[in-house]
Amino acid sequence: MSDLHQTESGRGPSFGRRNLFRGAIVVAGGLAAAGAGGIGIAQAQSFTHPGLLLQADDFDRMRSTVQANREPWISGWNRLTNNSHSFSSWQPRAVERIIRGNNGTDPENYWLLMNDMHAAYQNGLRWKISGDTAHRDAAIRILNAWSGTLREIGGWTETSLAAGIYGYQAANAAELVRGEPGFDRARFQSMLANVFYPLNNDFLVRRHGTCDGHYWANWDLCNMAAILAIGIFNDDQAKVDEAIEYFWNGKGQGSIQHVVPFIHGDLAQWQESGRDQAHSMMGIGLMAEFMEMAWNQGVDLYSARDHAFAKAAEYVARYNNGHDVPFTKFVWYNGHNCAYNEQTVIGEGGRGQGRPVWELVYSHYYGRLGRAMPNVWEMLGKIRPEGGGGDYGSTSGGFDSLGLGTLAYVQERKPVALNRLQSYNLQDRHVRHAYYDVRLDASISPAADAQFRLVPGLADKTGVSFEAANVPGYYLRHYSYDFRLDPNNGSSVFAADATFHPVPGLADGSWTSFRSHTHPDRYIRHYDYLLKLDPITTTTGRADATFRITS
Missing domain, CATH: 2.80.10.50 (Trefoil (Acidic Fibroblast Growth Factor, subunit A))
Structure with a gap:
């Protein structure tokens, strides 16, 4: 099904290139305010590694809590170890050409890459926590197989989804083993730069020749995430700058000015809310992962537009918990001729579906900042512990997020004593x-x-x-x-x-x-x-x- 669409309505004032990029810098576990002037483009010329979705202190926290058999981390660990993608016996199925989208001639086979990247990530995560090198070697085996084989990602317009989703996931899997013996990092960096990145960049620039507002937010978000992840993994400042610039000023629906078209007090309408809830939750997950990768490089995007993303996550969670939310008519222009479209009611499709996208949102806004997120908290009460790829069915929707957030992201609240x-x-x-x-x-x-x-x-x-x-x-x-x-x-x-x-x-x-x-x-x-x-x-x-x- 084609993911067409989008909006010219609800746009806030344009942001300059140097607005608020570095709103906060992670310093010794706390926050240090930036200078008085807003900054819109990345300034750092060095990168933290590991530093995509997970950093060294995250692995320390997971290791200590799992060893101590503490909840909820131990339940998240059990979810990981029960997933067959995390088994060290996993064998890669690398091919030269990945196809996503029916182009009339080639059969789709993107599920090969999709499953293998989740297997590499889950094995890498198991090794980081348990120290069992069989899982490290499994992750390296999978990643080396793909970097030595993959030459092209093709198909119909959904090629952009494959390059975006599996691009950022591949970089995150590789980050777990980036300095390990036997991992061919240079070859993997070359694959990311030469097979994935050109497609990510082409989508954000050319958009298959369609109107700026044609594609849904998740198309932008996955390609933004891939460019950011590739930039960090490859130590390529220009790509990081490109991704952050698009976040602030991009013409498509994934930029912060478009992805939250309307603010309703402490709630904010998500760009895909009028479409359906499965894709709305997919977008929440992709934006959270994008923001977290930036955060781990010292860049605060979570606070953009007065924490608009927190309000949007609360909005999507609230509706999917079965409660009412306000909805403002959403207008967009799509296709090659920018045809007028509108949505006047919120989309009910997939309402109440469980997706592993909430722990990361809650970890930042409540775990780090102490901000109340009652609707996200209510959702977590229904879906904990979050699983990963393979725990949510075999179709692509179950692999849109790397997941496993209960294990990976839950922050300890200190002091733990009650008074x-x-x-x-x-x-x-x-x-x-x-x-x-x-x-x-x-x-x-x-x-x-x-x-x-x-x-x-x-x-x-x-x-x-x-x-x-x-x-x-x-x-x-x-x-x-x-x-x-x-x-x-x-x-x-x-x-x-x-x-x-x-x-x-x-x-x-x-x-x-x-x-x-x-x-x-x-x-x-x-x-x-x-x-x-x-x-x-x-x-x-x-x-x-x-x-x-x-x-």
Whole structure:
């Protein structure tokens, strides 16, 4: 089926070539802000390896959690080891010519490349975690076979899908074994540069001679991902720049200005939402993988357009969880003559389907940033642990993402201990949230809504923020000097309102008081059993503003 289509509507203002490319740089596990001026094109001239979807610390985390038999990583590991693609006995089936799309003469055989690239990735991953060199050797055997054999990718227009999807996946598989004995890296780099990249580039530039808006977003996204992955694997800065430039300013539906055509508050309509849900989820997976590869090279694209991708992921997840979402009429122009098309309702096809694309999204926005992603979290409750290629059927849709996110991407939230806030002058009472209001109540059982994770302050790491233990991504924050439990929407205002600075207790220095980040003259206190943000004098409120952190 042809993947035709697209939009001229909903486009935001154009971005200059140097806008916001390096919004944040990964430094020692945290984030360091870029300079005041936005940057739109990659500046680094050296590359981190391994540095595509996974980095060295990701392998360390997977190895330690699996060895300790910890959830959810061990369930993700079991999903990997039960997949036949991860068996070290896998034998490659390399051919000189791959065909995807019916061109009237050649039979399709792209499934050979598709399965082998997932087998190489899964074996490489097993080796990285277990140390079993039989899996490393299997990955090398597969990759060497293809780089020594493949000469052409052909077919109909779907050639662009094959070059895009399997191109970025091939580079990721090869990154796992890039410096290992027996792997012919130079030959693999040559294959990526000479067989895959010309097709990726041609699609983004020429688009088979069609209107700019003709093709669905996933066509752009897979070719963007391939160019970025090839650029990183080949240490080719020009290709990395090309992919990032297209992300910001590309004429097709995969650029950030087009892939999210409409913002609906904390939700954002995805470009393929009016088409169907299987392709919408495919696009979410491809964009997340594109952004993660950039992130691992020190480039933050996740925050583009005020975290529009987070809002889009929430939108797609919410609809596929069975809830309603807003939908704005989507207009595009397709074909060689730019014919007018429109979608007026959201597409229901494939609604509720499970795809292994959500862990990576959640890992970044919640795992790294602490942002609430309630709809993605609800989806994860249905599909965990995520599998990989071969776990979702034998057709191409089951291989669009490398998957295995429960094993590979889940971030540890630190500190892991759960805490309660005990009142100094009413020591039988603790702070709790009840229906998102915040009050001081007598101990309750179970006390899940009286437990919090004390995490580094969202606005200032020297402070603290109180994350609800039973509602991930929801924090205590002040609002008009009252307190409530709200989802972290990623804004600077929310971060500031949810950040507090511990000081010696105002009534007893062995206890703790919490000064507001936004109002340094005010402290958390209780009044009529409700939490307030009030100024404290030398004579009033000191005991009310004093607490003990208990486990």
